[in-house]
């Protein structure tokens with residue numbers, strides 16, 4: 459069985475040439491494709507047609523793609539892959555504020571788009587995640603996998619889904635250095651050399667949200683790791 463079977467993709471893009479080019483590749487990969495060329499149309503179709511995934515362009519004629527993403531998110535957990543031409547919005551787009559699952563920067567390779575769509579769908583499939591241990595602790599940081607809850611000294615910290623998965627992956631392999639490519643493969647499901655900037659963006663978000671409780675150490679030129687033992691708090 460191919461991953462594509464039974465999955466419908468809503469492509470939201472106002473540039474007809476890109477929309478038809480993307481649709482052609484997705485259909486060739488076995489997906490059923492629907493199209494919308496405005497933000498309002500996208501929100502309506504996401505509601506009415508319940509697609510398996512939405513590919514959403516950031517620049518639309520009526521609404522900002524970010525607003526469209528937020529509004530779809532308010533009603534559904536459908537995976538959303540953003541198409542962007544503006545690199546600087548990435549932190550926001552994949553963070554909790556907007557809630558996209560992944561992004562691709564234009565211009566992109568259609569083969570990569572199809573690979574990303576498949577990997578986002580695979581991640582969205584709950585059977586993929588079978589966690590051995592229910593929770594992990596590192597100093598004041600505690601992660602409950604079943605409830606997907608992160609706390610620092612008992613206070614809950616809100617993480618986006620991929621931030622959670624990345625933190626879990628690093629903690630689950632504490633003491634080991636994981637390269638950006640390894641993290642892309644384990645957390646995002648990419649089996650090719652992808653855009654490793656995605657990893658850096660998520661690490662930055664985790665550090666910002668966890669503050670001093672962040673256990674993530676940068677190993678220059680290699681990747682990231684979490685030490686086996688949490689660093690001891692300095693007595694002041």
Ligand code: CA
Pocket residue numbers: 471472473515516517518
């Ligand atoms: Ca556009």
